[in-house]
Amino acid sequence: MFDYALDSLRGVPLTDLDGVGESNRENLDKANICSVWDLLMKIPLRYLDRSELTPMSILQSGQKSVTFIGEVISKRVNYAKTPYARFTISDGVTHVSCMFFRATWMGHRFKQGDNVLVHGDVTDFNGFLSMSSPIMESLSDTNVPLLAIYPQSPTHQVTTWLLRKAALDALRRIPRLDDPIPTEMLERRKVMGRLEALQAIHVPESAAQATRGRERIVYDEFLRLQLALGVIAHAKKKESGIQHRSTGTLVDAWRRTLPYALTGAQDRAIADIRADLHSEAPMNRLLQGDVGAGKTAVLIATALMSVEGGHQAVIIAPSEILARQHFEEISEALTPMGIQVDLLVSKALPRPRKDVLRDLADGTCKLAVGTHSLLQDTVDYHQLGVVVIDEQHRFGVDQRAVLSTKGAGGKTPDTLQATATPIPRTSAITVFGDMDVSILDEKPPGRSPIVTQWIPEASPDDDDAECWQAIRGEVARGRQAFVVCPLVQNSAGQASETKMAASAESTAEELRDGALQGLRIGVVHGKLKPADRSAVMTAFVSGDLDVLVATTVIEVGVSVPNATVMVVLDACKFGLAQLHQLRGRVGRGKFAGQCWLGGEAVGDGQARMEAMCGTDDGFKLSALDLEIRGPGSLISTAQAGKESGLVVADLIQDEAIHMAAREDAQALLARDPSLARHAKLRVEVQLALGDQADYLLKS
Structure with a gap:
């Protein structure tokens, strides 16, 4: 029932x-x-077409994905140390041994004399035709033209x-399935009914019918997803926001101090943000840019626009290293303009914490840079107007609720989320579909492309390895270099900071005694105390170190214009997006950068290494990453209900259906923003929203 x-x-x-x-x-x-x-x-x-059976008489070792019919003439079930069930299938002349390891229960499914349909790869074992764990079905169960294989x-x-x-x-x-999607939409898209689609998927009469059935389920999933994102966006726009009165005075004064002109993409992004700030609805924008596209400049301009209107701004970074670097860069630029900038992290603050908290509360501090400590209950603001989240994954409902309590007059501050990990269009509208997006697709003039090369071997004691020769050569010219140690995972498959720290320390020691002997080498990793890590970074930035051996703590934001070489050890352990982020740490000044990727390729590693060597365009790489590794790696930051809604749909294969569903969702929400007139569809969207379903209640 x-x-x-x-x-x-x-x-x-x-x-x-x-x-x-x-x-x-x-x-x-x-x-x-x-x-x-x-x-x-x-x-x-897939589906097996019974009309395309292979006669057993022509079977031979090496054949792939063959399907044939035969009779079980013998079976053996072994329950010993290595349990198995083995069947011999024959057409009276040809015999094939079908082995099922650790599946003794298969012995209960078939008996001697059963006619079976078998599908799999044919190999040779001791001179006899053999198959390992093929699909084997009783012929009485296969009376349909296409047999679904699960x-x-x-x-x-x-x-x-x-x-x-x-x-x-x-x-x-x-008996039937209700269809909550408006009839005119279904007719326009010429899609099957839901029950008809499920029947076509599981019991198709033709391959075309199976395809059409799947397309209907894919359309449903994408439509629910886009409706959910649209409902969230609509609810956010109904929140009480801050209407800024930016004058342009501070932004113009700051721009005059820059030794370079902003790119057209930066100007467009700043114009988008200014329009958002002047609106009564809270800004909810994603700033997406490639490595080195000038994202920080846009963040500074955003903060200044808030200050111009008499409000405060905060910039939240994912790590203390990046927070400190932002603080130093921003305070150096804005302090001469009379704008007080403060740093708020866990330890080693430039000013006493109590003084920073006091100045934020009374409005003396106009701009604060820090980690999530900026959102703690103990931090009060005088007139918080803008929150910039740099290199952060998506803020959830709870975090946005915290922001609303911090805003001026109880209103929700404007939020700009920034990422230097380019995301393909199909993924971006899935993960960030409820946000407005500005893209920095130009790099500042004068930036040289980074030359990337892959070498299978990069041993720290091999003086002749090209990567170490490159580092010695660049250091001799007064430049600096990074050496990134490989990812090390624990038993749960998660990155182990402890093991990576040990790896970094040992690698640095090997390089000091080996290929980079005589150079000034420092080490930085996640297990160092913040003060010690900061001291090492300061020494590197100031030029007191030639080489910095590091873990991925330097992945984002770290900017040392004098660094021109990076060596990534066991590069195949990293994803394309992470490698691209790491590579972006060099070539940030007037000198060209080079990146060496070391280690043998395993699995899809060769495709990733070739992609890295082939382009330094982050948007092209992200599209390649989507093809190589699939969408899961790119949308893993999606919040509850969003990724879980895509059980059948594929972001690459089904892009056209995704675009159609998005168009239909936008048209539907334009007429009924909270789905109040589509009650059954509203219930489905609530399920898609998951933990964020309270957005429907707000609308």
Whole structure:
């Protein structure tokens, strides 16, 4: 029993289906298939066409993805130390051995004399044709023209046969499914009904029908996602914001002090932000720029526009290293203009903490730079107008609630979130679809491209390695260099600061005794005390060190114009976006930069190394990253409900459907911003929003 809404199938247990007893339910649960909804959203990997069977008589070792029919003439089940089930399949002449390791339960599924359909790769074992863990189905279960093949989980005893049987029974029991999407939209897009689409996916009569069924489910997912983002954006615009009265006086005075002219992209971004600040609705904008595109200048201009109107601004950085660097750069630029800039981090402040807090509370301090400590309960502001979040992942509902309590007059401050990790258009409108976006797609004049080279070996004791020769040569010319140590993960697959710190220390010692002997080498990593880390960075920036051996703590924001060489050890352990960020630490001055990527390539590593060597355009690299690694790595920062809504859809493959769904969502919200007239669709969007569903209540 259910109320004919697709999402209500989330509440229908699998044990309601034929053939799914408690044992199968437990196995399916371990494979994250916990309800009929989960089951029907488990889209087949592919379909076997029974009309394209291979005769067993022509089978030979090396053939890939072949499908044939035969009879089980023998089976052996071994429960010993290495358990297995082995079947011999024959057409009377040709014999094929089908081996299933650690799957003795397969022995209960088939008996001698069964006719079976087998699909997999044919290999040779001791001179006999063999297959390892092929898909094997009873022929009585395969009476459809196209046989759906599902993602299996042998460890959990979840087979394609079990999934198909359960899906067929579920579809047999569903009399109808309500469709909350307006009929005119469905007709315009020429998409199937929901129940028809699910039937086409699981029991297709043709490949084209299966494709159309999947496209309908993909359209639904993207539409829900874009409606959810639109609802959030609408609710944010209804919040009580601060209407700034920026005059341009401070911004113009600051621009006159710059030794260079801003790029057209920077000017456009500043104009966008000024328009937002003059509006009564709170600004919620993403500033997206490539490495070295001049993002910091736009952040300073944004803060100055807030100060011009009598308000305060804060710039929040993800690390103390970046916060301190921002503070030094910004205070050097603005203090001569009579603007007090303060730093607020956990330790080692330039001024006593109590003095900083006092000046923020009484308005003496116009601009504060720091980490998330700027949002602590103990920090009060006189007239906070703008919050800039640099290199931060998305702020959630709770964090925005904190901001609203800090704003002038109880109003929500304007928020600018900045990132130097370029994101492809399809990902950007998924992760940041509820934000306005400004893009810095130009680099300041005079910036030289960074030459990147990949070398399989970069041992610290190899004097002849090209990367160490490059560092010695640049240091001899008065330049400096970075050496980045590899990522080291713990048993949970997370980056281990402790292990990476040890790696950095040992690498520095090896270089001092080996390839870079005689050079002044410092070390910085996440396990150093903030004061010690700051001292090392200060020494490097001032030129007292030739080489800085570091972990990824220098990934973002660190700017040393005299640094021209970077060597990344075991580069294949990093993603493209992170490598691009690291590479951006060199060549930031008047001297050209070079980057050496060391280490052998494994998996998709060679494709990433070739991509890094082929371009220094962050937007091109992000698109390549999406192709190489898939969207998960790029949208992993999406908040609750957003990524989880994409079970079937693929950002690369389904871009055209995504754009169509976005267009339809915008048109629908233009007429009904809170979906008040589309109650059933509103419920689906609430589920897509997840923890942020309270935005619907605000609208």
